[in-house]
Amino acid sequence: MLRRWEETGGKISGIALLGEITARGYRGGYTQFATWKQHELQAPDGPPPRPRPPTVREATDWLTRHPDGLTADAELQRKALLAHCPELEIAAGLVRSFAEMLTLLDGERLPEWITTATTSGLPGISTFANGLNSDYDAVAAGLTTPWNSGHVESAVNRIKMLKRQMFGRAGFQLLRKRVLLA
Template structure:
C-alpha cells in the first residue's frame, strides 16, 4: 500500500519502476574520472582508493576496481578478437559456389586458405571436381583422380580411390546426360509411404498406395 501511495503514476507500480539508489561510490566518480584524466591513466587503484577513503569513502576496494575496469579502462582497451569460424562454416565456404559467398565470407575464406596449405589444396580439388560435375567434363576424371591420390589428404585420397575402383560408372555419370534422378525420386517416395503406413496398414494397402502414387 505504501508503494502504491508513493507511486507518481499507476504504471510505475505495474511495471515495477523504481528509482535507482545512489551507491557508495557514486559521489566520488567525478573525482575519480578527473584524477584518471590528470594522470593519463597512470594512477593505480590503490592510490585512488586511499584518496577517496580520505574523502569519506566507506565502500570496498573491489567495488572501486570493478568500476575502474568498466568505466575507465574499458574504453581504451582493444576490442576482443572475433571468434574463429567453426568447422561447419569453413566447410560451407569450400563447398559452396564462390558466387554465393558474401564479401566478408570471401575475405575470411582467403585468410584461412593462406594460413593452411593443405586446406588450400583441398579447396582447389573440391572446386575442380565441382566444375567437372557441373559441366560434365568426364575427360578430366583421370587427371583429377591422380592429383587427389597424390595430394596426401586422407579424406580426398580415399574418395579418389573409391572413384577409381568404379571408374567406368563414374566416367559415364560425368560424361553423359543420363542420370538416375527419376529412380531415386521413386525410391524416396516409396520410403515416405512406408514410413507413413508403418504399423497402421497391411501389405495390401501399402502396395495399393505405392501403385497409385506411381
Template sequence: MDTAAGRVTSFAEMLTRLEGERLTDWITEAMTPGPPGISTLAAGLNSDYDAVHAALTTAWNSGPLEGTVNRTKMLKRQMSGRAGFALLPRRVLPA
C-alpha cells in the same frame, strides 16, 4: 587446408558441369600427398573408374527412379503395422 578446399571445389565443378574428361587428371592430382581424405576419395573413384566416368559423361539420370523408390519406401514405413500387403499396391500404383 587451401589444397583440400581447391581439390574439393575442383571436384564439385567437375560434377556440376559433367566434365568426365577431367576425371583422370583430378584423380592423379588428388593422389599426390596431401589431405588424407581427398586421396582416399580419389583411390575409391579410381577403383570404380569406368562407372564414375560413365556417370560424368552420359546424359542418363536415375533421379526419377530414385524418387519413386524413395516414395515407395516412405509409404511402406507409414503403413507398417497398420495395413496388410493388399493395401500397398493400391497406394503405390497410380489410379
C-alpha cells in the same frame, strides 16, 4: 554495478556481484550481466577482443559455394581462412575442380583429378578418390553423359519410405493402394 565494482577494486567475482545486485532488485539474467561486464569493464587501452573463429558450417559454405555467390565479407573471410591453413587451400582447390567436372560433365579430367587427390596427403579426399577409383567406369559415365537416374531414384526412395511406414501393419494390398494413390 559499476560503482560496486570500483568499490571492491575489481576484486569481486562476477557471480558474487550478480548475487548482490540481484538482491537489490536487478531483474536481468546472467547472460545480460556477462555482456555488460565484458563491454563495460574492458580496458580501453587493451587489445580489442579477438573475433570468433568461423564455425565448421560457415567454413564449409565458403569453400563449397561458387565464388560468384559469396558476399564481399564472406570472400575476405574465405581468403583469411585459406591463408591460415595451406592444407585447406589444397582441399578447396580439389573440391572446386571436382565441382567443375560435375557441372560441366567433363569426365575426361577424372583420372588426373583422382591422381592429384590421392597424392594430396589429405586423408578424407584421398579416401574419396580411392572410392571413385574403385567404381571408375560408373563414375566416368556419370561425369560424361547428360542422362541421370534422379527421377527413378526419387520414386524408389518414396516407395521405400511408404513401405517402412507400413511395416508390420498391413498386407500387400494396402501397401499397393497407398503407393498408387500417393
